[in-house]
Amino acid sequence: MLYFCVFSEIIYSWVFNEFPSFVAEDSRRFISQETGNLYISKVQTSDVGSYICLVKNTVTNARVLSPPTPLTLRNDGVMGEYEPKIEVHFPYTVTAAKGTTVKMECFALGNPVPTISWRKVNDHNPSKARLRKSQAVLEIPNVQLEDAGMYECKAENSRGRNVFRGQLQVYTYPHWVEKLNNTQLDSGEQLRWECQATGKPRPTYRWLKNGVPLWAQSRVEMVNGVLMIHSVNLSDAGMYQCLAENKYGTIYASAELKILASAPTFALNQMKKTIIITRGQEVVIECKPQASPKPTITWKKGDKAVRENKRITVLPDGSLQILNASKSDEGRYLCQGENVFGSAETVASVLVKEPTRIDLTPKRTELTVGESIVLSCKAIHDNTLDVTFCWTLNGQPIDFEKEGGHFESIRAQASSADLMIRNILLMHAGRYGCRVQTTADSVSDEAELLVRGPPGPPGIVIVEEITETTATLSWSPGADNHSPISTYNLQARSPFSLGWQTVKTVPENISGDMESAVAVELNPWVEYEFRVVATNKIGTGDPSAPSRVIRTSEAVPKTAPANVSGRSGRRHELVIAWEPVSEEFQNGEGFGYIVAFRPNGTRGWKEKMVTSSDASKFIYRDESVPPLTPFEVKVGVYNNKGDGPFSNIVVICSAEGEPSAAPTDVKATGLSVSEILVAWKHIKESLGRPQGFEVGYWKDMEQEEASEKVKTEGNESSIILTGLEGNTLYHLTVRAYNAAGYGPPSSTVPPSQAPTNIMWMQDGSHVSLGWEPVRPLANESDVMGYKVLFRQEGHSNSQVIETQKTSAVVLLPDVGVYIIEVCAVSEGGDGTASSQIRVPSFSGKFTNKWTQIYNRNHNVQNQWRTLQPL
Numbered sequence: 121m122l123y124f125c126v127f128s129e130i131i132y133s134w135v136f137n138e139f140p141s142f143v144a145e146d147s148r149r150f151i152s153q154e155t156g157n158l159y160i161s162k163v164q165t166s167d168v169g170s171y172i173c174l175v176k177n178t179v180t181n182a183r184v185l186s187p188p189t190p191l192t193l194r195n196d197g198v199m200g201e202y203e204p205k206i207e208v209h210f211p212y213t214v215t216a217a218k219g220t221t222v223k224m225e226c227f228a229l230g231n232p233v234p235t236i237s238w239r240k241v242n243d244h245n246p247s248k249a250r251l252r253k254s255q256a257v258l259e260i261p262n263v264q265l266e267d268a269g270m271y272e273c274k275a276e277n278s279r280g281r282n283v284f285r286g287q288l289q290v291y292t293y294p295h296w297v298e299k300l301n302n303t304q305l306d307s308g309e310q311l312r313w314e315c316q317a318t319g320k321p322r323p324t325y326r327w328l329k330n331g332v333p334l335w336a337q338s339r340v341e342m343v344n345g346v347l348m349i350h351s352v353n354l355s356d357a358g359m360y361q362c363l364a365e366n367k368y369g370t371i372y373a374s375a376e377l378k379i380l381a382s383a384p385t386f387a388l389n390q391m392k393k394t395i396i397i398t399r400g401q402e403v404v405i406e407c408k409p410q411a412s413p414k415p416t417i418t419w420k421k422g423d424k425a426v427r428e429n430k431r432i433t434v435l436p437d438g439s440l441q442i443l444n445a446s447k448s449d450e451g452r453y454l455c456q457g458e459n460v461f462g463s464a465e466t467v468a469s470v471l472v473k474e475p476t477r478i479d480l481t482p483k484r485t486e487l488t489v490g491e492s493i494v495l496s497c498k499a500i501h502d503n504t505l506d507v508t509f510c511w512t513l514n515g516q517p518i519d520f521e522k523e524g525g526h527f528e529s530i531r532a533q534a535s536s537a538d539l540m541i542r543n544i545l546l547m548h549a550g551r552y553g554c555r556v557q558t559t560a561d562s563v564s565d566e567a568e569l570l571v572r573g574p575p576g577p578p579g580i581v582i583v584e585e586i587t588e589t590t591a592t593l594s595w596s597p598g599a600d601n602h603s604p605i606s607t608y609n610l611q612a613r614s615p616f617s618l619g620w621q622t623v624k625t626v627p628e629n630i631s632g633d634m635e636s637a638v639a640v641e642l643n644p645w646v647e648y649e650f651r652v653v654a655t656n657k658i659g660t661g662d663p664s665a666p667s668r669v670i671r672t673s674e675a676v677p678k679t680a681p682a683n684v685s686g687r688s689g690r691r692h693e694l695v696i697a698w699e700p701v702s703e704e705f706q707n708g709e710g711f712g713y714i715v716a717f718r719p720n721g722t723r724g725w726k727e728k729m730v731t732s733s734d735a736s737k738f739i740y741r742d743e744s745v746p747p748l749t750p751f752e753v754k755v756g757v758y759n760n761k762g763d764g765p766f767s768n769i770v771v772i773c774s775a776e777g778e779p780s781a782a783p784t785d786v787k788a789t790g791l792s793v794s795e796i797l798v799a800w801k802h803i804k805e806s807l808g809r810p811q812g813f814e815v816g817y818w819k820d821m822e823q824e825e826a827s828e829k830v831k832t833e834g835n836e837s838s839i840i841l842t843g844l845e846g847n848t849l850y851h852l853t854v855r856a857y858n859a860a861g862y863g864p865p866s867s868t869v870p871p872s873q874a875p876t877n878i879m880w881m882q883d884g885s886h887v888s889l890g891w892e893p894v895r896p897l898a899n900e901s902d903v904m905g906y907k908v909l910f911r912q913e914g915h916s917n918s919q920v921i922e923t924q925k926t927s928a929v930v931l932l933p934d935v936g937v938y939i940i941e942v943c944a945v946s947e948g949g950d951g952t953a954s955s956q957i958r959v960p961s962f963s964g965k966f967t968n969k970w971t972q973i974y975n976r977n978h979n980v981q982n983q984w985r986t987l988q989p990l
Contacts (some may be wrong), residue, residue: 130179132156135172143171147235147254150227152208159207161229168193203280204234208256209273210286217368218292222260226273228282234275241270241285265290265320293369294319300362300375306412307381311349311356315373317364328361354379380412383462393468396505398475398561401445405468407438407455415457422451447472473560476501480554480565486602487544488658489573494530495539497554497565505558509537512553546573546601572602575654575661583667584636588644588675594636595652595664603656605632610639611663613649616704620651620663632656644675644707674708677701677757677764681713684755686772687737688859692745694774697737698755698767706733710760713738720750720771747777779810779856779863786854786866790909790943790950792916793846799838800854800866810856810863815839820849820872831857849952871896871903871944871951878942878954887940887959890927894944894951901946909953910940932961
């Protein structure tokens with residue numbers, strides 16, 4: 121079944137029944153983008169309906185719909201099977217431009233629905249070719265010349281097949297291979313221009329002059345893109361164009377032809393010059409006038425024409441050449457250029473001088489690094505000529521300002537120059553040139569300077585073989601710097617060395633004619649770099665570049681741990697310590713320690729593995745081991761290669777345990793309102809020697825768990841507690857400690873009660889005091905006596921009077937007010953101080969005798985009463 125839709129552009133599609141239901145293309149249905157027609161190879165009941173052709177212009181985006189076309193099924197019979205009939209095919213000849221995309225259509229009607237296949241006749245299909253629309257379209261992108269050829273479309277079903285063939289021709293637009301260039305010719309010369317272009321079909325050429333076609337004439341030839349004009353003149357000047365064209369396009373190339381026609385003229389720098397040369401030299405006197413056509417050149421010396429011979433020649437460019445000049449060649453030379461448009465002249469004077477000679481000494485010298493030398497350069501030259509000197513080293517001018525003071529130019533006379541070289545270095549060896557320059561000539565000479573010095577660095581070191589403790593090395597010799605190499609020194613560097621170190625070798629002494637050696641006594645499993653240093657009788661040179669980093673092979677460790685000893689620990693612990701083996705001596709991976717120990721006097725060893733290579737101790741705990749039990753101990757090493765040696769056997773003891781006795785005779789003495797001195801004694805014979813003591817203290821209203829703690833170290837037996845609150849009762853304990861732990865606390869506690877019912881009587885500077893005795897509580901130490909503390913108001917230091925009675929007499933020596941307080945003293949220390957008493961002092965003057973009593977009983981504070989004089 122076929123439906124027609126004819127329109128002038130671009131994308132065709134078909135609407136089925138109603139928009140936007142479009143006909144889907146498949147092996148049975150095809151829309152040709154060449155004609156717009158819809159093809160249905162085998163109509164089915166589902167195809168019945170109305171069809172509308174939709175055309176879209178991709179440039180304007182405009183759309184056009186055709187009138188609907190109905191499709192119905194005939195009921196007068198059934199269509200039987202039949203062979204394919206190709207209804208859509210590409211032209212017999214398809215032409216396409218190179219680089220474009222080619223689409224060839226092929227669709228067939230038939231029952232059953234035919235299948236479409238493609239092939240390039242007598243060749244393979246292009247690899248970039250693609251099949252579209254159920255193989256009804258062959259698409260070749262970026263088509264090239266090799267894609268041209270015969271293509272075949274084949275339609276097949278069970279009833280038969282049908283074939284169509286067509287030719288694909290690929291063309292190219294003309295493209296320039298060689299274009300024209302603007303040209304300038306003298307009148308009478310020949311012009312030859314060639315323009316070349318490629319294209320398929322091969323392009324043809326046409327020529328234009330000033331936009332008008334150019335035709336062949338007697339002087340003008342045009343053959344295959346080549347334009348020739350013989351004996352050009354002013355009429356030939358103009359703008360020319362070459363056109364290359366085939367049936368697909370035309371390209372243009374343009375160039376301008378200028379014809380020169382002028383009388384000879386000389387540039388200003390060629391007029392009236394003087395040329396100074398030396399005898400025997402060659403001289404060329406230029407004569408190059410600007411003229412068109414080329415002028416005729418004639419030469420005169422003085423008034424006579426120059427005659428050419430073996431020494432004197434007029435060159436093709438008009439210049440005059442004189443070989444092996446002599447005094448007879450001095451004079452005034454005139455050059456004349458002439459053509460049909462006129463003539464011109466230029467004059468040059470030639471002066472012939474005696475040649476300059478040079479004397480450079482010394483010619484060859486050998487020096488040692490650090491020495492100095494003077495090179496002398498003298499010039500023998502014409503006295504009328506100025507002379508300059510230039511020094512070079514190996515062909516390069518010496519820069520005296522950048523040579524670090526090694527070079528100095530000395531000009532003592534006008535005709536000589538010296539070169540001073542101080543503190544010579546190896547880099548200063550070479551060819552020293554002296555060039556003498558005059559206005560007539562230039563001469564030079566060279567002197568050779570050899571510098572002896574320490575050898576240069578040897579070639580890079582190559583590691584040829586590596587073992588656990590050796591490395592076979594080779595190198596190439598460096599420069600001997602004119603002094604034979606006497607010995608080589610082999611050096612190595614590892615992560616464990618302080619820079620480069622000389623290593624032992626086989627042979628022990630490496631002579632200068634050797635280029636290999638074996639480094640020995642290396643450590644296994646260590647990364648090394650190697651280098652070589654050469655020495656001659658001048659000195660030792662720079663080292664070679666380092667070898668590649670290489671690791672020696674693994675081996676059983678050979679170094680046992682050092683300084684095996686015991687450490688303090690807790691009760692029932694045996695602490696074994698040692699110095700870890702450096703990584704340099706671990707000799708391989710999997711390094712660790714074997715700790716062996718046994719109680720003194722026993723036979724069998726107990727061994728424990730310590731897998732960390734950094735470990736420095738091992739703790740063995742056994743509840744059955746008494747404190748200070750002696751053990752025999754040794755520590756060994758191992759790695760993945762095996763077990764290494766053990767250290768020497770040492771005897772160490774198990775931990776002694778924490779202190780077993782509490783400090784005794786604990787005493788607390790008040791030094792001021794904020795300081796207490798705590799002292800104690802310790803039984804030396806107790807188990808567990810103390811490393812120090814800890815003093816804990818807390819206020820009366822607080823729990824012991826909240827106590828503050830202060831530690832002492834060593835054998836100290838006292839400490840001053842500071843920062844305490846005045847008139848406050850503190851509890852304290854003292855206990856010894858060591859690495860194993862803490863011992864029992866002291867049990868003595870100072871009295872918590874303060875003296876009460878304090879009575880006092882003043883007689884001059886004497887104050888008599890009395891108070892009721894303090895009764896200690898059940899957990900407090902017995903009262904051993906009392907302390908009376910008194911200080912002058914405004915002062916911090918107190919004076920102390922101790923007494924075992926409940927009375928005391930205090931002397932107040934100075935005028936002022938004194939503050940007095942009393943506290944009980946026990947084995948546990950000083951108790952709580954009484955309330956303060958303020959007593960005025962009049963330095964012994966008589967005062968009325970009266971007594972004041974401070975009563976703190978029954979929680980009554982600040983109550984005073986007066987008693988009868990005692």
